[in-house]
Amino acid sequence: MRDTADILRLENLQVHFPIQGGLFDRVLGRPSGAVRAVDGIDLTIGRGEIVALVGESGSGKTTVGRVITKLAQPTGGNLLFDGRDMSSERGASPLRPYRRRVQMIFQDAYQALNPRHTVFDIVAEPLRSLRLVENDAQLTERVSEALTGAGLNPPGDFFARFPHELSGGQRQRVVIAGALAVKPELIVADEPVSMLDVSIRAQILQVLVDLRDKHNMALLFITHDLPLAWLIADRIAVLYLGKLVEIGSADDITYNPRHPYTVALLNATPQIGGDADRGKLPALQGEVPSAARVPKGCRFHPRCPLAFDRCRQEEPPANEVGPRHMSACWLAK
Amino acid sequence: MTNSFQNKAPLLEVDRLSVDYGLKGNSLRAIDGVSFVLRAGEAVALVGESGSGKTTTAMAIAGLLSPNARVSEGVVRYRGERLPIDDDAAMRPHRWSETSVVFQGAMNALNPVHRIVKQIAEPCMLKLGMSRAEATARAKELLELVGIPADRGAAYPHELSGGMRQRVMIAMALACRPSIIIGDEPTTALDVITQAQILKLLGELRSQLNLALILITHDLSVVAECCDRVMIMYSGRIVEDGTVAEIFADPKHPYTKLLIDSIPNPANGKKMIRPIPGDPPNLVNRPSGCAFHPRCPSAMAVCTTEVPSLDKFGQGRVACHLHQSLQNKVTVHA
Ligand SMILES: Nc1ncnc2c1ncn2[C@@H]1O[C@H](COP(=O)(O)OP(=O)(O)OP(=O)(O)O)[C@@H](O)[C@H]1O
Ligand SMILES: Nc1ncnc2c1ncn2[C@@H]1O[C@H](COP(=O)(O)OP(=O)(O)O)[C@@H](O)[C@H]1O
Ligand code: SF4
Ligand code: SF4
Ligand SMILES: [Mg+2]
Ligand SMILES: [Mg+2]
Numbered sequence: 001m002r003d004t005a006d007i008l009r010l011e012n013l014q015v016h017f018p019i020q021g022g023l024f025d026r027v028l029g030r031p032s033g034a035v036r037a038v039d040g041i042d043l044t045i046g047r048g049e050i051v052a053l054v055g056e057s058g059s060g061k062t063t064v065g066r067v068i069t070k071l072a073q074p075t076g077g078n079l080l081f082d083g084r085d086m087s088s089e090r091g092a093s094p095l096r097p098y099r100r101r102v103q104m105i106f107q108d109a110y111q112a113l114n115p116r117h118t119v120f121d122i123v124a125e126p127l128r129s130l131r132l133v134e135n136d137a138q139l140t141e142r143v144s145e146a147l148t149g150a151g152l153n154p155p156g157d158f159f160a161r162f163p164h165e166l167s168g169g170q171r172q173r174v175v176i177a178g179a180l181a182v183k184p185e186l187i188v189a190d191e192p193v194s195m196l197d198v199s200i201r202a203q204i205l206q207v208l209v210d211l212r213d214k215h216n217m218a219l220l221f222i223t224h225d226l227p228l229a230w231l232i233a234d235r236i237a238v239l240y241l242g243k244l245v246e247i248g249s250a251d252d253i254t255y256n257p258r259h260p261y262t263v264a265l266l267n268a269t270p271q272i273g274g275d276a277d278r279g280k281l282p283a284l285q286g287e288v289p290s291a292a293r294v295p296k297g298c299r300f301h302p303r304c305p306l307a308f309d310r311c312r313q314e315e316p317p318a319n320e321v322g323p324r325h326m327s328a329c330w331l332a333k
Numbered sequence: 334m335t336n337s338f339q340n341k342a343p344l345l346e347v348d349r350l351s352v353d354y355g356l357k358g359n360s361l362r363a364i365d366g367v368s369f370v371l372r373a374g375e376a377v378a379l380v381g382e383s384g385s386g387k388t389t390t391a392m393a394i395a396g397l398l399s400p401n402a403r404v405s406e407g408v409v410r411y412r413g414e415r416l417p418i419d420d421d422a423a424m425r426p427h428r429w430s431e432t433s434v435v436f437q438g439a440m441n442a443l444n445p446v447h448r449i450v451k452q453i454a455e456p457c458m459l460k461l462g463m464s465r466a467e468a469t470a471r472a473k474e475l476l477e478l479v480g481i482p483a484d485r486g487a488a489y490p491h492e493l494s495g496g497m498r499q500r501v502m503i504a505m506a507l508a509c510r511p512s513i514i515i516g517d518e519p520t521t522a523l524d525v526i527t528q529a530q531i532l533k534l535l536g537e538l539r540s541q542l543n544l545a546l547i548l549i550t551h552d553l554s555v556v557a558e559c560c561d562r563v564m565i566m567y568s569g570r571i572v573e574d575g576t577v578a579e580i581f582a583d584p585k586h587p588y589t590k591l592l593i594d595s596i597p598n599p600a601n602g603k604k605m606i607r608p609i610p611g612d613p614p615n616l617v618n619r620p621s622g623c624a625f626h627p628r629c630p631s632a633m634a635v636c637t638t639e640v641p642s643l644d645k646f647g648q649g650r651v652a653c654h655l656h657q658s659l660q661n662k663v664t665v666h667a
Contacts, residue, residue: 056525167612195521198552198595201595202608202609206608224524224525226599228597230604231604254599255599265525268525269525269529269554270528270529270554270558271558272553272581272593272600287494
């Protein structure tokens with residue numbers, strides 16, 4: 001039976017980056033302010049659960065991933081892992097047990113594989129640095145297991161290869177194998193397939209879903225692609241300018257969206273057989289505003305086709321709109 | 334359904350084009366006998382996996398092949414006239430003014446130290462012989478055309494978002510008033526909202542300037558909304574060609590079917606991950622016969638030995654023995 005207790009809980013989590021005001025600003029005593037990359041989010045991930053975090057570029061997705069994996073420090077709120085508050089833990093050795101349990105697959109890891117390291121060394125690196133193996137035989141066994149888990153078969157064929165001797169999809173699987181080798185309980189995968197061909201994409205998704213099914217691993221899957229989120233995730237959380245504007249089951253978000261921003265994302269998604277009933281709302285104009293200048297009231301109001309007076313003054317709270325379905329919009333009741 | 338472009342005179346004809354790349358004494362066939370016709374104002378998508386030859390096809394048409402490339406067979410005609418695509422000097426007057434390209438990942442290729450208005454004005458001076466003042470005025474006009482206020486022209490590339498930089502690249506591609514624009518994965522690095530905005534812009538420019546568009550992508554869902562026709566490439570060859578409606582409703586080639594099935598589509602409610610089995614082809618040892626046969630669920634004996642030709646089928650074309658045998662039977666009995 002699957003243990004469904006939460007493995008991760010974010011409570012009002014914030015990551016504000018200070019803006020380094022220039023000399024000029026300091027002389028004039030101007031406030032230097034902050035980039036509010038993550039601006040108070042509440043989210044839980046259950047053991048064995050796949051949650052997709054969706055939003056435009058600049059909405060704060062990567063920063064959420066970095067703070068969960070302790071590559072960025074929260075400036076407010078709590079990060080609880082397996083019931084324990086990790087918000088203020090710092091430093092390599094106190095964090096070592098945490099890094100064994102939580103791994104991140106990076107957005108740009110595809111290019112970031114060290115070209116001079118073999119596949120074996122790339123996958124062995126976290127096992128060595130986290131001291132998870134006692135001898136070479138164990139190391140080889142764990143690396144083989146991880147490569148197989150990521151669909152690189154037979155693993156021995158890949159040990160001595162360098163990244164340039166692999167196809168794009170194989171390279172991405174090496175990155176995944178590096179995260180798997182550690183046998184984490186939670187993986188944060190940042191746009192792991194967005195640059196890949198659809199055919200390879202499906203192979204990688206299958207690997208991630210198998211890990212959940214076989215090892216009850218939890219996954220935070222970061223993407224801007226809603227149909228992809230719908231395909232892989234149990235729940236979807238929609239992020240806009242550092243705040244979650246809607247959370248619900250993958251089906252609720254896809255078939256019954258209750259926030260105008262979610263609707264805009266769905267409308268913008270190209271679709272096969274595509275002239276379905278679209279265009280209920282006009283297409284979104286412009287881009288996500290800078291996180292250094294978060295609009296007053298509802299942060300989506302400057303781009304929202306349904307905005308009215310109240311939206312420009314007061315920030316809407318998270319409203320319950322159904323079972324485990326939340327929307328932060330004045331119109332969602 | 335008939336294609337409304339079918340009775341117009343061809344703007345571009347690509348006829349049995351093959352391109353080889355020389356690599357350390359070896360040569361590698363990147364595209365193999367590619368043939369198609371493009372008519373004025375038509376939007377055609379070129380879809381295929383990484384390495385299938387999409388960019389090579391585009392570069393050949395635009396006369397921008399890399400120095401180690403060789404046109405080993407075939408011709409490209411523009412308005413009926415043969416283009417000297419393998420002759421760098423002879424090709425010079427044709428480049429950018431007939432066919433122009435928005436490159437894959439190009440938005441990161443803008444020069445970081447020059448203001449964008451200057452970078453757009455440059456080709457106007459070089460290719461159209463404009464004075465600096467005229468070229469600057471033209472550059473501002475082009476910025477407005479792609480939806481950037483002219484006064485933003487003073488910005489440097491790093492001050493613009495990815496979507497804005499891609500608009501700048503489109504403005505540069507339009508500088509010499511081409512009649513064909515090739516977009517090579519113009520939206521792959523962008524998020525969905527920005528992608529929708531760029532595709533909409535390309536559509537508007539197309540009707541406003543009567544441009545023909547070749548959209549290169551590995552994402553079939555992108556073409557559903559902005560192209561008239563799709564050509565599917567596999568291992569350097571076109572394997573299917575048809576109207577968007579036909580391809581989605583009734584794909585003929587097994588590869589096209591698998592490609593369509595591998596796209597998540599909430600509209601059909603089927604939550605299933607369906608990878609295409611096997612590995613993408615490698616050109617160094619391209620499989621014999623139909624290059625797709627090692628991955629094809631319908632492969633037959635003949636598929637391993639004979640290359641299926643791209644024959645007319647219904648409104649479109651398909652290269653697959655399944656359909657050829659069908660057609661042959663039809664002719665035998667006729
Ligand atoms: N300058 C070159 N020298 C040698 N080989 C090349 C060169 N350019 C491309 N190739 C090879 O030719 C084949 C086709 O490449 P092309 O760039 O046309 O593919 P593509 O369909 O555009 O792929 P992608 O989707 O990855 O951009 C590939 O196998 C590629 O490695
Ligand atoms: N180290 C940093 N310093 C200042 N601002 C940052 C930093 N990292 C991210 N940001 C800003 O935070 C916001 C969210 O960025 P990011 O998390 O990368 O978004 P996404 O992954 O959704 O594209 C953006 O406005 C970005 O510019
Ligand atoms: S609160 Fe107002 S501005 Fe915000 S999403 Fe709802 S309607 Fe739009
Ligand atoms: S020719 Fe044969 S192998 Fe190729 S796609 Fe058709 S059935 Fe499959
Ligand atoms: Mg990101
Ligand atoms: Mg390419």
